[in-house]
Amino acid sequence: QVHLVQSGAEVKKPGASVKVSCKASGYNFNDNYIHWVRQAPGQGLEWMGWINGKSGATQYREKFQVRVTLTRDTSVSTAYMELSGLTYDDTAVYYCARLDSNWDLEYLQFWGQGTLVTVSS
């Protein structure tokens, strides 16, 4: 069965960078896009961007364009999300999720367990 397992919680200082990993299993990593979504404490869900597992092509939400980098390593079926220039507002749980589709309907069916990133001085 499909599993997405993310790296553990991180505590970072303002201005630092964080890199979160998302290891996929149970399917061919090259066949799907991986999306990243974050959720600040007690808040809603915010989509950040995606990476194509096969080609490595990416698309980012404009507000994250200059600070986020999505990469992947197909040899270990793992996607990465690196966020730089951290501020207190970046404190959130970061999720990876696999994109699935049915005809032209796209949705996030499988999710990682989430990684809490805390920005604290």
Added chain:
Amino acid sequence: DIQMTQSPSSLSASVGDRVTITCRASQSISSYLNWYQQKPGNAPRLLIYGASSLQSGVPSRFSGSGSGTDFTLSISSLQPEDFATYFCQQSSSSPWTFGQGTKVDVK
């Protein structure tokens, strides 16, 4: 960006109640609308995709309807495990956007 507005933001209900949550898009998104359930400390769970298609394994008491700008998620008979927060999400255009969530709690 397409704004997604859910109502109500929260509701109180009892086991066995019929519950309806609405989601409105700021512009037409056809049927590119998904619904997720989230419980505290857990990742979201896909319930409905394409506005009305029930995800495999999701109980049939959940249903979705609508197209264009107005959508609903209904739970025909609320069960104890359904107390959670529900989010709508549009996949019509980038950036994907979510509603602010509707928390369903015990009356």
